[in-house]
Amino acid sequence: MARKGERLKIQRITDEKRRKATLRKRLPIVVKKARELSILCNIPVCLIVYRPGEARPVVWPSPEAASNVVRRYRDLPDLDSCKNNLDIIDFLKQRNEKVRVKLSNVQRQTRDVEINLVLVDFLAGRRKSFDDLPIDIVTAVGSRVQDKLQAVKARLQELRSAAAPALLPPPPPAPVDVPMVDSLPMVQPHNGGYREMLDGNSLPTTEEMHALFVQAGIFPPSVPNQAP
Template sequence: MARRKLHLQYILKNSARRATFKKRRANLLKKASELATLCDVDACVVVYGEGESRPEVWPPSATEATRILGRFQAMPETDRCYNMMDMEAFLTQRIAKLKQQLEKARRDNHERETALLLNQVIAGRRPGLVGLSKEELESLGSMVQRRIEDVENAKKLLDEKEESNPALAAALQLPEATLLLEPPVPYTAVTGNMEVDAPELDPRGWLLDVTNKAGGIGGGENGSFGGDLAGASTSGGGFGDMFQLGNTMAAGFPWADHEPFFPPAM
């Protein structure tokens, strides 16, 4: 489980501050002991607690602690103060770091605002760039110029790759759009003229002839429409001639039969 971020600030509550001090001081003395044992170095820790008359010191031996502190005091001032940090130096370093973070956040926000403005201009929601301040116009022009330079650099890089690799250049070339049509399937058309010699028929005369032979529409003994089915199928009247005429119209074709196929012979 990840530890939550610790906010370094003064603890206002007395009981919580004293409990945190005791816990942190014990951890600090433990770390100093581990450092001296594992790395075989001289380490000394002196911690003054709030309201305490005597400090907490490690190593526990006063002679060893005095020796290490005397060695530290004998060092040149430049070496002694190289990594030394008091509360004032700590706060100054902290403030400088926060200022850097604030400046970076401002630059990022300004870049995002300019990019959003550029998208609005491209989408046509800022016709004529009306209502933009001088600073916004300068930022917008600077971003457009950077985008153009990025495109030009990308094109140059691609051209260099194509010159060094001919196979890549050939692969990147797009073929011209051509319409590919399949050739038509060859075939042979067989044509022929079939002539059928048939006399021209007058529909009115044909209808009168059928009517006379059938004895009139609605009357007659054998071939009339009003007669029975047997009479109409067996007589040699108008219906027989009609079927004969239908058969003769197919004369001359391969499927034509020389004999009438309907009605069947009795």
Template sequence: MGRNVTLQYTPHDSTRRKRFKKRLKGLMKKADELAVLCDAKTCVLVYEEGKAAPEVFPSQAEAVGILNRFKSIPELWRCKEVMNQKGFITKRIDKLREQVDKTRRECEDGEIRSLLHKTMHGDLSGLVGLNIEDLTKVGYKVDMLLKSITERKEKIHSQAPPPAPCVATGSIDMGSPPLYPAPPQQESRLDMVSSGGDLDTLVYGGYAGANFSSSDTMMQMQSFDMDFGSSPFPPM
């Protein structure tokens, strides 16, 4: 990192000449490094105080060729990146002004946010003594914050998935049909009897595989007799 040196004219003659030789040597070295590192054509002409011939780098012949090539470039491109001392200082001042304005805006924004925070908690002392301009800035900041909050809410609602439909029914949801297959169709008792089936076979096939007690079996038999008695088919 370079040192912070105050740029000002050196009034002492011997000191000024020593600094000139030292800085001229450093300038020539930087020009040579720039030419090697960037593969660029560089030349330096420095007119010392009290001398008619300038100090030339790298040599007078090479410097003349580089200057002639520079003059052959159209003026629009030639002056595109050219800057004198006045232009450099003006550009630097404008950049510093932009930084100052940015810092001032950040400070005002922080003060307004702090004032709004205190006001929301019931401390209204900060609003006392504000002029019209300051109140306008506070109102503008409030509008911007409300607009930002509204946009964020809309964005959150737009990204949220829609709620699943809920249908209230009187039956219990047993899942999808493939999970609960229907039992195989069995031939009815009347069809078996009418087709000549044996009663003992029917009783054994319908109830022997089930875990029923004797009383349950008798009730099922009585129910079968009642059904058979009401059947239009004649008894076997």
């Protein structure tokens, strides 16, 4: 027996006589607790205890009521098994989705690298045509070049717009009356000689770049409009 104030250790009682005495003493308490739980919570409760050396178990509240509770328990689906199956299915779905997204990203990156290599080979002069490439690659290259041309065109317009105010000739100075000295003639720029360095005309136009890619076969040749 545990001393007063000392917690009893929950473990198997090694002494057989003490073990039987404890069962005989505590079993009525367990039956009482089961009855109280059933009444207080209004739930079906049954208790089946097999005592050592006895063939018939102790059943509460009755064999019929206990059989009904046990039957209801056996008729339940295997909840743990169903839950585990659902967890595995969800896990596999999530994993497949992650793999699909990762594969899509790798394919997109691979396609971008392939398109860039084709453009680099063409601009470096190592490729003269695109006849040996699949149609999807040619289409992707054409779309990429079209985007580049639009970006170059916008940049050229930006440069020319920024350089336009600097190309205007400065206003003539106000006349100053100086005795005995004739007015000096203003030196004008000779045929606008400093214009070409500032207005971006030395850069290739988008039309020239477009014609270059038409010649390479990326873009189809434009059909001239026929006069009526």
